[in-house]
Amino acid sequence: MAEEKQNERKSTVAAMRARRPVPEEKREVVRVATKEKNQILAAIKEAGTSLTVPEIAAKTGLPTERIMRHLASLRKYGKVKEEFTKGDYYTYTLVEVKKEL
Template identity: 50%
Template sequence: MSDAPIEIAANGKALKKLKAARKEQIAATTARMKEQRQAVKAIKQQLEGAELTVPEIAAATGLPVSEVLRYVASLKKYGEILEGPKAGSYYRYRLGQAPAPEAEADPTE
């Protein structure tokens, strides 16, 4: 019974360390998400009224080609970017229109 206060104090210190570590992790994740939103926004801005290849988008945004390719693949998967004709070795991409929520079929009808 005499060890209980020592154990509680040790658990309290461990909990404080865990909270501090989690706080840093949340801040890092939040910063990473902000960077991703900015990158997607920059890519979409370049595609407004234009059809561009991945290297052209990368040059215009200043992002690495590999990063642009990853974002373009994700945006294409969700219909926000459409693949156009091929220009040399690369496809051209343009903005697409994501389906409106009310346009989805209602399975109960």
């Protein structure tokens, strides 16, 4: 049953893409944003502690304004959370994913 729904969903998505393909420029924007978000998550994970925006910028080489934009998205979707303040900055840490049995 679940496999049928998954196959139906895949065929629906394929049909939609065939009717309205996504322009390559938009695909590239999404690729870059995904890469940058993954860099941010990796920097926090590698540090093993929460980090401020300037600390994330130092580790990733990304501009702080882009980090802030990505952190807003990552917070919205439950990937990171604000933990406490360090000086004038909030620190961000990864959210643990709980697996259901």
